Amino acid sequence: MDRYIALNAEQHQQLGWHGIDSLKFAAKTDTAPVLLEELPHLIPTMPVAFLELPSTDTAPARFEAVALLSLIPEHNLFVAPNGRWMGGYLPAALRAYPFRLLPRKDKEGLALCFDQTSGLLTDQPTEEQRFFKPDGEPSDKLNALLGFMQQCEAGRARTRQAVSLLAKHNLIKPWSLKLATEKGQNAQIKGIYRVDEAALNSLSAEALKELQEGQALALAYGQMLSQQRIKGFQKLYQLHTKLEEHAQSVSEEDVAEYFEGKDDTLSFNF
Template identity: 35%
Template sequence: MNADFHAVTRERHAQRSWRKFSSYQWAAGANLVPIVAPELATAAMHLPIGFVHKEGEPPLTVAVLGFEPGVNLFVAADGRWLGGYVPAMLRMRPFALLPAPDGKLVLCVDEAAGEVRELPGAPGTEPFFTPEGELAPAVKQVMEFVSRVEDNKAPTAAAAAALKEHGLLVPWKITLQTDAGPREVEGLLKVEEAKIAGLPDEAFLALRRAHALPLLYAHLLSSQNMPLLGQLARARAAALKQQNVMPVTANGELDLSFMNGGDTLRFS
C-alpha cells in the first residue's frame, strides 16, 4: 500500500485518533535503514552499521538489516522484531517530517498506514489534539522525536562524507550462497581499518572536527554483529524450506576484518 501523508492539522485531525503499530510486518522489506548520530552507540551494540553511496550525494550511514533488497532479517514472519534495537527511522511510524509547499518541514501522518482512526477516543488510541485544540501530549513527544532525528541527518551525513573524503570507505565484501551459486553483495561500504593507522595527523584532526570519529568507532564496533545476520538468514532459510520456498541464504563467508528498544520516543 502506498503512503498517504497529510500534515497534522486541527481541521483534518481534531476528530481523529492514532495508535502505535503493533507489528513490524510493514518493515519486512527494509534491508538498509538510515540511522543518525544519537543512536550510534546503542545501534552498534545490536546491529551492523555500514554505508551506501550514490554519485553526487554524501554517503549514507545505514543499519544493515539484511543481505538482499526487500528482505529484513530482523522481522519475523509474525511481525515481531528479532533484534535488541530498532532504528529510530522505523519507530516514527506513522509520522514523518515532510516539506510543506513553502519549504518548511511540518509533522505529517501517513493515513494509509492503518494506525489512524476516524473516531477520537477509539480503544487503544491517542488523540491528535486536546479538547482545547492544542497538540496532544503524545503527539508533542512524537514531534520532538522526529525533529531530533531530522536535525541529526545533516551532521551524520557530514561525518560520513569526511570518512569518504579521507579515503577510508571501501566495498564491504559479503558472499551469499544462492540456489544458482555464490554471489557478492554489491553497494555496501565499510571502513578499512588498516587505512586508519596510515592517516596523517592533519586528516585525523579533520575527522575529529567533522565529528566523524564517533561514527568511525561505532561502525568498527558494530561489525561484530554481522554474523548475527548470517544466523538470522539461516534460520529464515530453514523456516522457508519447511514451507517449500527456496530463498537466498547466507553461507557464512562474511568479511569479518573488523573483529580483532523499541520504545517509540527514545533513541536507546
Template identity: 30%
Template sequence: MSTAEIRLHPLSRERHGKLYWLRAGSYEFARSMAAVPVAALELPRLLGHLPLVFTPREESYRLMALLGAEPGTNAFVDARGRWRGAHVPSALSTYPFCLVEHQGRTILAIDEAQVTDEPYAGGEALYTDEGKPTETVQRSIDFLGRVARSRMSADRAAQALAAEGVIERWPAQVRIDGKPRRLGGLYRASERALNGLDPEALGRLRDAGALGIAYAQLLSGRALKTLEQAVAAREQEQRRELPAEAVFSDAPLEDRIDWDALDFGDEGADERE
C-alpha cells in the first residue's frame, strides 16, 4: 500500500457499523511521515531512541518526534516496510486507527484504505451486532483517548514554554556520507533561557508540566545520531534493488504490538502533566 492510498475518516457506527478492518502488514503507511506528534506519557519510552523537536502550530508549538531529514521522508521505515528503530511512536502504533485534527478538535479516525465490506476478505468486524465497538477496536479507542489527553498536556506545556520565551530555533544537522545536512524549520528548548528564568517563571512552567517536557527535548538531541544512522541506511537501501514481493514484513503489525506495554503509567499522570 502506498501512502497516497491513505483515506482518513472519522470512525462512526453509522458509516462503519457493517464494515471490517484489515490489519497492516508493515509500516508502509508511514513512509512519508517525517515527524509525528508526541504524547507526554510517551517520553520515558521514547527518550534515547528518537529526537524530539518543537514545530510551529497556529500561535504556539507542538512537540514532535523527528523521523526524517527532509519533508515527506521517514528514515525509520526500511525498504521492506519494517520499522528500523527501537521505539514506535504512539501516533503509529494503532494503525489503521489514529487521531486527527478536525474543526479544532482531536478525534478518532480510521484509514478507509484498510476497510472492507467483504466479510471473507480476512478482516475483523469494527462493531458488534449490538452496535458496540468490538474488543480490539475498543482497546484502540481507549488507548488513543489517553494519547489524546496526553498530547493536550504536551501542547499546553509547549504553549507555556513559548510564553516564557524558552523556545528557540534549532540549527540541527546530521552528517550523511561525511557531509553535513541541515534540518530546517525546527525549534528546541533553550537551556540558556531556562537557566535564566526567575523563580516565578519557573513556578509557572512547573505548574504547567512544562519543565519535564523542556528537559526531555533537550536530552533527546543525542538521538540525532540515531536519525543520522537511519537516514544513511535508507539512502544505502535506495541504491539497491529489492524484489516487488519484499514490500511487506512477515508478521502482521498488530501481532508485534505489546498492548500491556502501551499503558504508559498511572491514569493520574495525564492530569499532573
C-alpha cells in the first residue's frame, strides 16, 4: 500500500479526515525544513542549521536549511511524551500533516496527497471533515490548507535559492557539536553545517550585495543568531528524562525554564 494517496473528488468524494490532537507523529523527527519567512519565529526558539542532501536521479547534491529539533537521532526534544509541542513556534513543515504536495505520477505539477497510514482518514466524516463538497469542489477547510501549502512551496523555492547562494560563496561549513550523555561522555554530532562567520566577514561588497538581494544574507545572520539555542538542548533532554521516568505531564514552568522565562508563543501566517 502506498503511504500517500493523491486526493481527487472521483475517488474520495465520501472521505474526510480527523484533525490531529497530538504531535506524537513528529516524536522521531530530529530536523524540519524551514523557510525564510519563518526565521523571525525560529531564532528565539530553536537552532537553524544546514544538512547536505545527497544527489538523486533528478537533482544534484545540495544543502537544505533546517530547524534542529534534537541532537539525538529520532528523538524530537520539542515533543513531550504526551504529544504536546513544547517549542512555542511550530515549524510550517509539521503543520500540514498528514498532507503533502508530491509530484504527480502521470503529468507535471504537484498533487495534494494524504498519508493514509496516519490513522486520521475516515469514511464517515462530518460536514466539516470532508475533503470535498457535494459538487466535487474541495471543501473550504481543504482549500485553506492547500493555499497554505502552496505558499510554503513558493517559500521553499526562495529558501533553496538563498541557500544555494551561501554555498556558492563557500559559506556553509561543518558544525562541530557535542552532546553530554547519561554516562558523562561527549557524543560527537556529525553531518550538521552552519555559516562560517569569518568567511562571511571577508566577502567583497559585490558578493555581499548578491547575498542581500537573494535574501541569503538574512538567512546567514538568522542562522548565526539562532546558534545560542543549542545550549538549551541539555535542559530539554533532562526534562524529557524526568517526564518519561515519572509519567508526568509537561508544565508551563518546565517549558519556561528552557525558554529562560520568555513568552515564545507565536503565530505565523503566510
